[in-house]
Amino acid sequence: MRLPIYLDYHATTPVDPKVFQVMAPYFTEIFGNAASRSHEFGWVSEAAVENAREQISKLIGAIDKEMIFTSGATESDNLAILGAAEMYKDKGNHIVTSSIEHKAVLDACHFLQSAKGFEVSFVPTDIYGQVHPEEIAKAITNKTILVSIMFANNEIGTINPIAEIGKICKERGVLFHTDAVQAIGKVPIDVQSMGIDLLSLSAHKIYGPKGVGALYIRRKNPRVRLSPMIFGGGHERGVRSGTLNVAGIVGFGKACEIVQKIMPQESIKLKQLRDKLWNGIKNGLDEVYLNGHPVDRLPNNLNISFAYIEGEALMMGMKEIAVSSGSACTSASLEPSYVLKNIGVGEDLVHTSIRFSVGRFTTDEEIDYTITKVIETAKKLRELSPLYEMAKEGINLKTIDWTAH
Amino acid sequence: MSYKQKVLDHYENPRNVGSMDKNALNVGTGLVGAPECGDVMKLQVEIDELTGTIKDAKFKTFGCGSAIASSSLVTEWIKGKSLEEAMSIRNTQIVQELSLPPIKIHCSVLAEDAIKLAIRDYLNKKSKNSHLNKEDSKI
Numbered sequence: 001m002r003l004p005i006y007l008d009y010h011a012t013t014p015v016d017p018k019v020f021q022v023m024a025p026y027f028t029e030i031f032g033n034a035a036s037r038s039h040e041f042g043w044v045s046e047a048a049v050e051n052a053r054e055q056i057s058k059l060i061g062a063i064d065k066e067m068i069f070t071s072g073a074t075e076s077d078n079l080a081i082l083g084a085a086e087m088y089k090d091k092g093n094h095i096v097t098s099s100i101e102h103k104a105v106l107d108a109c110h111f112l113q114s115a116k117g118f119e120v121s122f123v124p125t126d127i128y129g130q131v132h133p134e135e136i137a138k139a140i141t142n143k144t145i146l147v148s149i150m151f152a153n154n155e156i157g158t159i160n161p162i163a164e165i166g167k168i169c170k171e172r173g174v175l176f177h178t179d180a181v182q183a184i185g186k187v188p189i190d191v192q193s194m195g196i197d198l199l200s201l202s203a204h205k206i207y208g209p210k211g212v213g214a215l216y217i218r219r220k221n222p223r224v225r226l227s228p229m230i231f232g233g234g235h236e237r238g239v240r241s242g243t244l245n246v247a248g249i250v251g252f253g254k255a256c257e258i259v260q261k262i263m264p265q266e267s268i269k270l271k272q273l274r275d276k277l278w279n280g281i282k283n284g285l286d287e288v289y290l291n292g293h294p295v296d297r298l299p300n301n302l303n304i305s306f307a308y309i310e311g312e313a314l315m316m317g318m319k320e321i322a323v324s325s326g327s328a329c330t331s332a333s334l335e336p337s338y339v340l341k342n343i344g345v346g347e348d349l350v351h352t353s354i355r356f357s358v359g360r361f362t363t364d365e366e367i368d369y370t371i372t373k374v375i376e377t378a379k380k381l382r383e384l385s386p387l388y389e390m391a392k393e394g395i396n397l398k399t400i401d402w403t404a405h
Numbered sequence: 406m407s408y409k410q411k412v413l414d415h416y417e418n419p420r421n422v423g424s425m426d427k428n429a430l431n432v433g434t435g436l437v438g439a440p441e442c443g444d445v446m447k448l449q450v451e452i453d454e455l456t457g458t459i460k461d462a463k464f465k466t467f468g469c470g471s472a473i474a475s476s477s478l479v480t481e482w483i484k485g486k487s488l489e490e491a492m493s494i495r496n497t498q499i500v501q502e503l504s505l506p507p508i509k510i511h512c513s514v515l516a517e518d519a520i521k522l523a524i525r526d527y528l529n530k531k532s533k534n535s536h537l538n539k540e541d542s543k544i
Contacts, residue, residue, distance in 0.1 A: 310443055312469040316416060328443050329469040334508060336443065348440035384422055384473065386447035386465035387440060402439030403518075 003320040005366045009205075009300060009359030010154050010182060011324060016207035016360070019254045023209065026247035034244045035235055045246045052253025059256045060180070060199060061190035062216050068236040069249055072213040073181045075229075076200035077104035077148075079215055079240065080177045083226030084146045084198070085112050088175075092143035094119045098131045098150070099342040102179055105148050119143070128293035129158035129343040137168050146175045151183035151199075155326065155339040155355055156292030157301025159187060166195025175224060181205055185259035186267055186298050191216060197224050203248065207360060208255030212248035215240075266360065271299035273358045273367050278302050280371030285378050287391075291345055291353060302356040303340075305349040308388035309381045314354060317377035321370055326353035348397070411503050415474035420481050423463040425449045430534055433527025435519040444468030444512065446476045448519035450483065450491070452527055459483050459491055464519075471509040475499050475516035488524050 006014075015023075026048065034049045036042025053064040070076045085095065097109055099122045112118035121139040125131050131149050140147070147169050152159045162178055169176035177198035180189055185206040191199060199216040203209055217239070218224045232241030259266070282288055287307040303326075306314060311327030326337030328351060336350040345353070358367070382388040387397060424447075427434045431452045438445040444467060451461040462480040466473045478499060483491040496513035499505070505513055 308467060310468050310472070313416070313473060316413075316470040327469070346441075351440070351443035384419060384465055385467045386436065386445055387467045389424060389447075389465060397440060400436075402441070402445070403437050 001363070001365045001369065005321045005370060007356045007358060007362065007366075007370065008322045008324055009362075010157075010355065010357040012204050012210065013207045013359055014361065015204075015209055015251065016255060016258060018258060019208055019251045022254045023247045023251040026250050030246075032246075034246055035233060045244075048250050049244055049246055052249045052256075055253035055257045055260075056201065056214055057216075059184065059189070059260045060196075060201075060216060061192050062199075063219070066216055066219050067214050068217060068239050069244055069252075070213040070215055070240055071211055071245075072204075073102075073179065073200045073202035074104040074213075075240075076202075076213045076215040077102065077177075077179055078108050079226060079229050080198040080200060081105060081108040081146065081148060082112070082229055083239070084175055084177070084224070085116065085118060086227035087225050088145040089116075092141075092145040093117060094121070094141055094143035094145065096121045096123060096136060096139045096144055096147045096174075098123050098125055100125055100129055100153055100155075100339045101148065101150050102154060102181070105150070105179055109148075125158075125343055127344045128296075129153050129156045129291075129339065130293055130296060131160050131165065133161055133164040133168055136165050137172075140168070140172050140174055144172070144174050146177060148177040148179070151178045151180040151189065152187070152298050153292070153339060154182050155337060156303045156343070157182070157298035157357075158293040159183065159296045159298065161296075162196070163194040169197075170195045175222075182298060182301075185256075185263055186270070186300065188263070191218070197222070198226075203252035203255055206255045206259050208252045209248045212245055212252045214252070267299045270358055270362075273362050273364070274300055274302050274356075276364070277356060277358070277367050277371060278304070280367070281374055284371065284375035288378075289349065291340055291343075300358045302358075303353060304356070305340075305345065305353045306378050307349060307352055308385040308391065309352050309378055311352055311354055313381055314352075314374075314377055317381065318370075318373045321373060324355040326355070327351045412470055412474040412505075415477040415503075416470045419464075419473060419477040421461075421463050421477065421484075422465065424465060425451055425461070425463055430530055431527070433523040433525070433530070435522030435524075435526060437515050437518045437522060438468070438472075440467065444472045444515060446472065446515050446519045448476060448480065448516075448523045450520075450523045450527060452488070458485060458487050468512065468515075469509070471503065471505055472512040472515065474503055475505070475512045476519065478502060479516045479520055483520060488528075491520055492524055494520055 032041030032045040034045040109120045123135040179200045197218040201214045203212040289305045291303040311325030312329035328336040340350040453460040464476040466476045496517040499513035
């Protein structure tokens with residue numbers, strides 16, 4: 001077993017060697033601009049792009065003409081929301097989203113609020129981070145043009161009832177966008193049966209390269225139109241100008257093809273590893289709490305609060321294991337996780353949270369090592385924790401008059 | 406030692422971890438921070454009443470590596486010092502010694518406050534006690 005151990009597959013994934021292999025020639029030999037219609041170099045690149053478009057579309061039950069390429073899911077989310085807002089602003093100026101969306105969605109909505117006179121409803125979730133379809137139904141008004149709800153959350157892995165939300169949007173004649181970045185390749189997605197009109201994807205979360213994403217834009221029932229955000233040569237049917245990243249797109253296509261084939265077995269394997277990690281930690285430590293939904297959850301996600309231990313300190317004690325934390329100390333903004341806060345995890349517990357995410361190359365051995373290391377580090381830090389000591393003495397920490405800084 | 410090494414050293418080998426009897430008359434306890442803010446420090450001092458110096462110091466900290474290092478460091482610093490000397494320790498000295506980056510300065514502020522609170526707690530106990538003793542002698 002090699003150290004360090006990577007358990008941060010929600011952040012990004014390595015490019016699968018099989019993916020890299022098919023990408024390689026497109027950097028050197030097959031370098032044509034996919035928009036060069038006048039010669040062989042361009043045709044070959046264009047064919048490769050169209051092949052990838054089909055591979056990606058298949059994975060979500062779409063047709064190739066409905067898929068456009070972007071620089072990543074942040075751009076896809078921005079384009080879906082800002083592009084729809086601009087296109088349909090005469091129809092209405094209201095958007096419905098949730099309080100725990102990715103920042104690419106939330107900040108695009110905040111921009112529409114502050115700069116474009118839009119109103120945005122941020123519907124709350126339950127304590128597991130799940131959006132209830134009736135909350136969406138309640139929030140939709142005759143001014144609503146778009147609902148944007150993530151398929152699965154990137155921090156806590158909670159999966160939303162997307163088909164039910166899609167159904168409500170259809171009934172109310174409102175467009176439905178979902179950020180499916182974390183869900184793709186882990187759970188089956190079908191834009192038809194789920195009533196999805198716009199869907200954001202990213203290559204680097206499914207063992208493809210960074211810097212490539214896609215946006216599914218429904219063509220029929222209804223035909224969705226978006227105003228472009230990037231102007232230029234009119235690529236991607238005028239919705240997203242800019243020379244296509246052919247090598248990246250080829251890799252993205254291959255990554256989708258692979259994951260579509262192996263998803264049934266892979267998701268079972270991921271779940272086994274994840275459950276093993278959770279059971280191991282739970283059996284070795286008291287007062288550890290699962291954040292997110294116990295059942296409707298991505299198979300590879302584990303988000304735990306280790307009561308009385310600050311997240312960054314825990315990570316510092318197990319540097320050879322790559323994970324993320326919701327603690328303020330680990331974020332550039334010095335703000336603790338808004339996702340955990342908004343689903344109602346107490347602020348004291350937010351600071352103690354760690355996100356583990358397993359992936360394609362995680363081994364049983366790595367999980368065994370991690371369990372041992374986590375328990376050992378947590379025990380050491382609890383010996384150091386005045387809160388753990390007070391709790392063990394039976395003091396209710398909520399009754400103490402803390403001198404907050 | 407570079408910044409990382411000094412903080413790491415205290416994190417990996419924290420000095421003077423532990424707890425004293427908070428009800429003992431010659432022990433002062435300072436509890437600062439809040440769980441909601443992600444750091445809480447408990448610092449305790451045991452006073453040699455004859456010399457008026459700090460005989461021993463113990464800490465427990467909930468917080469990041471820099472918070473643990475700051476509190477561990479000050480327990481080393483205050484041992485053997487007079488109360489006045491310990492009270493005069495400034496957070497900037499901790500920042501300098503551990504080379505804390507700007508976002509970790511609040512850890513050093515907490516450690517400074519913890520010393521002050523612990524000593525004040527001891528002095529409060531002492532004055533209350535001598536007050537009680539006077540009351541006793543009147544009877």
